[in-house]
Amino acid sequence: MPVYGTENVVVRCYETGPGxxxxxxxxxxxxxxxxxxxxxALGFPGERLWAQGMAWVLARLALHIHRYxxxxxxVCIRTWPAAHDxxxxxxxxxxxxxxxxxxxxxxxxxxxxxISTRRMLPIPDFVAQGYPKDQPDxxxxxxxxxxxxxxxxxxxxxxxxxxxxxANGHVNNARYVDWxxxxxxxxxxxxHEPSMVDITFRAECGAGVPLVSFCSAPEEQVSLxxxxxxxxxxxxxxxxxxxxxxxxxxGATPEKSAKPDSSPAEHAAGESANATELCRARVIWRARPxxxxxxxxx
Amino acid sequence: MPVYGTENVVVRCYETGPGxxxxxxxxxxxxxxxxxxxxxALGFPGERLWAQGMAWVLARLALHIHRYxxxxxxVCIRTWPAAHDxxxxxxxxxxxxxxxxxxxxxxxxxxxxxISTRRMLPIPDFVAQGYPKDQPDxxxxxxxxxxxxxxxxxxxxxxxxxxxxxANGHVNNARYVDWxxxxxxxxxxxxHEPSMVDITFRAECGAGVPLVSFCSAPEEQVSLxxxxxxxxxxxxxxxxxxxxxxxxxxGATPEKSAKPDSSPAEHAAGESANATELCRARVIWRARPxxxxxxxxx
Numbered sequence: 001m002p003v004y005g006t007e008n009v010v011v012r013c014y015e016t017g018p019g020x021x022x023x024x025x026x027x028x029x030x031x032x033x034x035x036x037x038x039x040x041a042l043g044f045p046g047e048r049l050w051a052q053g054m055a056w057v058l059a060r061l062a063l064h065i066h067r068y069x070x071x072x073x074x075v076c077i078r079t080w081p082a083a084h085d086x087x088x089x090x091x092x093x094x095x096x097x098x099x100x101x102x103x104x105x106x107x108x109x110x111x112x113x114x115i116s117t118r119r120m121l122p123i124p125d126f127v128a129q130g131y132p133k134d135q136p137d138x139x140x141x142x143x144x145x146x147x148x149x150x151x152x153x154x155x156x157x158x159x160x161x162x163x164x165x166x167a168n169g170h171v172n173n174a175r176y177v178d179w180x181x182x183x184x185x186x187x188x189x190x191x192h193e194p195s196m197v198d199i200t201f202r203a204e205c206g207a208g209v210p211l212v213s214f215c216s217a218p219e220e221q222v223s224l225x226x227x228x229x230x231x232x233x234x235x236x237x238x239x240x241x242x243x244x245x246x247x248x249x250x251g252a253t254p255e256k257s258a259k260p261d262s263s264p265a266e267h268a269a270g271e272s273a274n275a276t277e278l279c280r281a282r283v284i285w286r287a288r289p290x291x292x293x294x295x296x297x298x
Numbered sequence: 299m300p301v302y303g304t305e306n307v308v309v310r311c312y313e314t315g316p317g318x319x320x321x322x323x324x325x326x327x328x329x330x331x332x333x334x335x336x337x338x339a340l341g342f343p344g345e346r347l348w349a350q351g352m353a354w355v356l357a358r359l360a361l362h363i364h365r366y367x368x369x370x371x372x373v374c375i376r377t378w379p380a381a382h383d384x385x386x387x388x389x390x391x392x393x394x395x396x397x398x399x400x401x402x403x404x405x406x407x408x409x410x411x412x413i414s415t416r417r418m419l420p421i422p423d424f425v426a427q428g429y430p431k432d433q434p435d436x437x438x439x440x441x442x443x444x445x446x447x448x449x450x451x452x453x454x455x456x457x458x459x460x461x462x463x464x465a466n467g468h469v470n471n472a473r474y475v476d477w478x479x480x481x482x483x484x485x486x487x488x489x490h491e492p493s494m495v496d497i498t499f500r501a502e503c504g505a506g507v508p509l510v511s512f513c514s515a516p517e518e519q520v521s522l523x524x525x526x527x528x529x530x531x532x533x534x535x536x537x538x539x540x541x542x543x544x545x546x547x548x549g550a551t552p553e554k555s556a557k558p559d560s561s562p563a564e565h566a567a568g569e570s571a572n573a574t575e576l577c578r579a580r581v582i583w584r585a586r587p588x589x590x591x592x593x594x595x596x
Binding site: 012013014016017018019020023025029032033036071152153154155156157158159161162163165166167169172174175178179181182183184185186188189207208210215241242243244245 | 310311312314315316317318321323327330331334369450451452453454455456457459460461463464465467470472473476477479480481482483484486487505506508513539540541542543
């Protein structure tokens with residue numbers, strides 16, 4: 001008998017973007033919330049791992065989105081842990097509207113990390129033993145791995161914030177979903193929406209870090225993405241957050257800053273072939289439906 | 299008989315930060331959502347103004363926070379429109395936990411803007427006529443106006459994102475609440491939390507804009523804040539979003555960029571006394587309570 005976690009979530013105004021519709025990252029947020037609650041119900045919540053010096057880490061997430069809901073709509077979510085092997089646990093997601101019509105589905109791969117060494121651990125015994133049996137498989141990832149971006153066509157500068165940090169003091173994975181999409185040219189992004197986002201997570205990120213989001217030209221409506229640190233000196237988290245300046249009237253010329261990120265080429269991530277890659281993604285695009293009436297917006 | 303809008307909101311994991319607790323901006327989000335729903339119920343929703351070429355614009359918001367709720371907690375919100383004069387409508391907020399204990403309260407001032415000219419309009423007749431009578435007053439703002447920041451002590455670099463945009467294509471006011479707080483030094487921010495944020499909104503912001511958040515040294519636990527465009531050239535929204543780069547292998551040296559924000563001093567907003575100020579704020583701080591156990595986190 002499969003074990004599902006279910007919850008209904010109302011899309012809040014502030015979770016929607018242009019057109020008044022949810023974003024792909026909105027589903028990543030909802031799915032993570034549902035996963036967290038279901039893991040707690042099954043006896044292997046994050047806090048139990050945390051107490052033993054371990055943490056669940058999302059390694060890969062594929063979102064397939066049929067329709068983006070509007071603010072005020074109810075999203076019905078079902079999640080379940082599927083198979084696991086020695087190191088990787090799969091979790092599946094489905095989202096429908098209140099009429100049972102599909103909104104999205106997802107497949108995720110999780111690993112367990114040692115918090116102090118940041119190294120991957122085998123799935124702990126208490127998780128393996130508590131894992132429900134005979135669960136439905138997740139739908140498979142479309143490719144064995146997310147392909148590496150080799151030909152950069154567009155880029156966008158980003159900077160992580162304290163407000164992006166989760167309870168663990170790192171950027172939550174769902175923010176990376178937002179960030180890889182920032183690189184698409186505005187005219188393309190205005191006319192298209194992702195029908196699929198497949199993202200693989202490679203490095204953590206703290207606050208105040210300059211980043212560059214790179215992407216390919218969308219060939220036949222598919223784009224590849226890479227999110228990287230903007231420079232080697234940017235690897236110091238919070239480098240500029242709350243940095244002191246010489247007391248002076250606001251608006252006057254500041255003293256020369258010695259901050260590590262005051263270098264001239266914040267966006268020159270491409271200068272270093274070794275720039276740390278935080279994540280890479282593959283995105284499938286489709287034409288946006290006709291402009292959504294702003295019936296739900298304030 | 300006063301007219302209230304009420305709603306219960308469960309704090310979601312991804313709305314919390316360090317310590318697993320909601321942020322000040324979480325209340326700004328919740329209050330805005332409740333305001334939107336209540337305005338709709340009363341017959342003067344944003345979409346009705348929008349249809350006539352107008353929009354509600356938040357001019358000022360003061361949040362007083364007794365306790366920050368954790369993920370999974372229910373927040374009970376009550377909001378009501380209070381008095382209005384010819385151009386300014388006040389709206390009040392209260393939030394309690396499920397036991398009726400206070401979490402936060404707020405006072406906001408709204409104006410109506412002409413969407414095409416971006417100029418302030420008188421409150422439209424249909425709003426004034428639909429406005430409920432004999433409503434309780436909001437608690438007053440603590441100062442006549444939010445004081446101007448004159449002595450800058452700390453700063454943080456920021457960059458707006460597409461993911462920050464709301465349905466109208468501008469950064470939502472609640473994000474400004476996050477952003478003004480980014481400037482506080484990390485050690486101070488880790489040991490303190492805002493008990494009050496009073497913020498006044500002065501200019502809109504699009505995506506991809508480099509910003510600097512400035513603040514004073516917190517004298518007697520009070521700080522003043524200013525959020526500004528990082529440079530005059532940054533006033534072109536989306537300047538770098540999806541900007542094209544010469545096709546090249548990712549990781550190779552990029553061609554020299556002519557983008558307006560590739561100048562050496564992204565953080566040198568202080569260089570221009572005329573840098574556009576997006577908002578200013580006054581914040582009162584108190585010591586953070588003992589570390590919140592991560593009982594709710596995934």
